[in-house]
Each structure stands twice: as C-alpha cells, then as structure tokens.
Amino acid sequence: MGRIIEASYALLRPILFSIDAERSHRLTLQMLARMPSIAPPADPPELHSTVFGISFSNPLGLAAGADKDARAISAWNSLGFGFAEIGTITPRPQPGNSPRRMWRLTNNRALINRLGFPSEGMEAVAPRIERYLSRSRRMRIALNFGPNKETSPDRVAADYASLMGRLGGVAAFIVVNISSPNTPGLRDSQAPERIRAIVTAIRAARENGPPLLIKLAPDLETPMLAEICAAALELGLDGIVATNTTLKREQVGVTSRYEGGLSGEPLKARAREVITEIYTHTRDRIPIVGVGGIASAEDAYAHIRAGASLVELYTGFIYGGPRVVREIREQLARLLRRDGFRSISDAVGKAA
Ligand SMILES: Cc1cc2nc3c(=O)[nH]c(=O)nc-3n(C[C@H](O)[C@H](O)[C@H](O)COP(=O)(O)O)c2cc1C
Numbered sequence: 001m002g003r004i005i006e007a008s009y010a011l012l013r014p015i016l017f018s019i020d021a022e023r024s025h026r027l028t029l030q031m032l033a034r035m036p037s038i039a040p041p042a043d044p045p046e047l048h049s050t051v052f053g054i055s056f057s058n059p060l061g062l063a064a065g066a067d068k069d070a071r072a073i074s075a076w077n078s079l080g081f082g083f084a085e086i087g088t089i090t091p092r093p094q095p096g097n098s099p100r101r102m103w104r105l106t107n108n109r110a111l112i113n114r115l116g117f118p119s120e121g122m123e124a125v126a127p128r129i130e131r132y133l134s135r136s137r138r139m140r141i142a143l144n145f146g147p148n149k150e151t152s153p154d155r156v157a158a159d160y161a162s163l164m165g166r167l168g169g170v171a172a173f174i175v176v177n178i179s180s181p182n183t184p185g186l187r188d189s190q191a192p193e194r195i196r197a198i199v200t201a202i203r204a205a206r207e208n209g210p211p212l213l214i215k216l217a218p219d220l221e222t223p224m225l226a227e228i229c230a231a232a233l234e235l236g237l238d239g240i241v242a243t244n245t246t247l248k249r250e251q252v253g254v255t256s257r258y259e260g261g262l263s264g265e266p267l268k269a270r271a272r273e274v275i276t277e278i279y280t281h282t283r284d285r286i287p288i289v290g291v292g293g294i295a296s297a298e299d300a301y302a303h304i305r306a307g308a309s310l311v312e313l314y315t316g317f318i319y320g321g322p323r324v325v326r327e328i329r330e331q332l333a334r335l336l337r338r339d340g341f342r343s344i345s346d347a348v349g350k351a352a
Pocket of ligand 1: 063064065066068087088102111113115117144177180215243244245262263264265267291292293294312313314315316
C-alpha cells in the first residue's frame with residue numbers, strides 16, 4: 001500500500017508542481033484526507049525512544065504548517081511519521097495574509113511563505129484530533145499554538161493560555177510558536193522576560209498539562225540564544241524546537257526577493273548550527289526537536305548528532321513526497337547500526 005502511495009505521488013508530482021504552491025498543497029491535503037487509513041510497517045526497534053516522558057515509535061515528525069487544521073491526521077500516521085505537529089492553531093479563526101503568499105524555489109529545493117497563520121481556530125481543530133485519538137495512538141500529536149493577528153502584545157499570553165485551556169487535553173506535547181516571521185511582532189516574544197510571562201500564563205491555564213516546548217527562529221544571535229536557553233532551564237521547559245524559517249537570503253545562498261520565511265535545503269546548515277548551540281547550553285537537560293532542511297536519513301541523522309532527540313520536516317516532504325518518510329525510517333536505523341549506536345538517544349549530541 002505504501003508503495004502505491006509513493007508511485008501515485010511520483011505520477012502526480014509534475015501536475016502539483018505546475019500549479020501555485022499553496023493551491024497544490026491544499027489539493028495534496030484533500031487527497032491525503034481521503035486516503036484509507038492503514039497501519040504502517042513496524043519501525044525498527046533502534047528508532048523507538050522516550051522523550052520528555054512520551055514514547056515515540058520513531059523520531060520523525062511532520063513539522064508545523066503542513067497540516068494547520070488537522071485535516072489529514074490519519075494519513076500522516078499511515079505514511080509512518082512518529083508524530084505530527086498540527087498547527088499553528090490560533091484561538092479564533094483567521095484568514096492569514098492575502099495571497100500570493102507561498103512560493104517554490106525549485107532550484108534551491110526551498111520554499112518561501114508569508115502565510116501569516118491562516119487557521120480555522122481551536123474549536124474546529126479539537127474534534128478532528130479527538131476523532132484520530134479515538135482510533136489510534138501510534139503516531140503522537142503535538143499541537144503548535146500561536147496568537148491571533150489582531151491580538152495586542154499585552155494579550156498574547158492570554159491567547160496561548162486559552163489554547164492550552166481548550167486543547168491541552170488532546171496533545172502529547174505543546175509547541176509555543178514565538179518565532180514565525182509572518183505575524184508582526186511575534187518574534188519579540190522570544191525575549192526571555194516575554195517567554196517567562198507566556199509560560200506562566202500557559203501553565204496557569206491547565207494543571208499537570210502536557211510537556212511544553214518553545215519554537216525558536218534561526219536568526220537569533222548567539223548571546224540571545226544563550227539567554228533564552230538559560231531562561232528555558234530556569235523555567236524547566238520540556239523542550240526546544242529549532243528552527244522556524246529564516247528571513248536571511250544571501251547568507252544562505254538564495255537570491256530570491258519574495259517576502260517571508262525561507263525553508264528547505266538552504267536553511268539546513270544554520271538550523272544545525274542552532275541545534276548545536278542549544279545543545280551546548282542545555283546538554284541532556286532539555287531535549288531538542290531539530291527541524292530545517294531535512295530531506296534524507298543522512299540529514300536527519302546529522303541533526304540528531306548535533307543534539308536533536310526528535311526531528312521534523314516539511315519542505316523535504318514537498319519535494320520528495322512519501323518516499324522520504326519511508327527512507328528516513330529505514331535508513332536511519334542502518335546509520336545508527338553502522339556507527340555502533342543501539343538507539344537514537346545514544347547518538348544525540350555526539351557531533352556537538
Ligand atoms: C508553507 C509553510 C508554512 C509553515 N507554517 C508554520 C506554522 O504555521 N507554524 C510554525 O511553527 N512553523 C511553520 N512553518 C515552519 C516549519 O514548521 C519548519 O520550522 C520550517 O519550514 C523548517 O523546516 P523544513 O526546512 O523541513 O521545511 C511553515 C513552513 C512552511 C514551508
């Protein structure tokens with residue numbers, strides 16, 4: 001069945017790539033949502049791990065943004081992901097920025113987007129997650145939270161708190177998105193005192209809630225990153241997702257002038273640098289979810305050796321399709337064995 005899906009994607013890819021990137025993604029989601037639910041092949045035992053108290057059958061997740069409204073959860077499970085990060089979800093529905101707002105840079109195997117959190121809102125998403133969880137628990141569901149665009153800076157923490165209140169009960173873990181470049185002012189929330197205020201508000205919204213992670217931008221300077229890591233340790237955060245998309249262009253070898261966040265291959269080296277920096281500050285105390293430019297098992301493995309306990313991809317899936325997920329699951333175990341590691345956790349940070 002998996003091979004049939006891979007072959008279908010290979011046939012459809014030229015058509016999907018001939019139309020606008022956002023429309024093509026919407027069509028892909030519609031097709032995935034109609035796919036019959038199947039149990040993926042069992043993961044190699046080396047890929048099983050427990051991170052922030054949650055067990056994962058493999059460390060590969062779908063990154064935020066690919067399925068913002070939980071439209072195709074069962075399909076991500078069928079394709080073999082170990083977890084999916086749904087969102088960014090905002091409390092109230094909002095349309096996001098006006099089109100055009102997503103572009104492929106095919107030669108760079110990259111994307112630029114300025115979507116600005118189009119979201120059906122938390123009330124629409126909650127029942128879809130509940131439906132999936134009533135049928136399967138194999139793939140873990142992470143939820144990525146963001147504030148509404150019109151929310152004033154002094155109410156941002158309250159938006160995160162209401163998301164936690166409504167959705168905290170259906171998530172394996174929560175990612176607080178404070179790093180999207182497409183919601184004005186959001187990246188200012190990465191200042192340690194703002195992180196403190198947001199985390200305090202979220203924790204107050206739900207006692208004994210799921211593990212709480214923050215998602216950081218790749219464009220943070222080294223001193224700021226160190227301050228954020230210190231704050232994360234002090235707050236006892238459960239994890240850090242690194243990284244979101246970058247606003248850089250020339251520095252990462254891209255000439256395109258489209259406005260928005262850049263993802264994919266050109267982001268990979270910087271994302272890995274940030275993972276290494278965070279790992280050096282936090283060692284084994286705060287697990288890292290490594291994301292940015294992963295398109296193969298080697299890429300995933302290098303992020304893990306830089307310090308990531310889990311990894312995610314989005315742009316790599318657009319270019320490679322379902323095959324990438326299978327190859328990463330199969331080949332990652334081989335790479336671990338080659339280097340004498342018995343598990344993912346043995347390899348975490350070995351290159352940092
Ligand atoms: C079209 C698009 C939409 C995205 N939307 C979100 C989002 O809503 N929330 C978020 O935290 N990250 C979002 N991201 C960032 C990804 O989750 C990821 O951090 C980034 O793309 C780097 O990974 P990649 O190179 O594998 O794509 C988006 C990325 C893309 C390409």
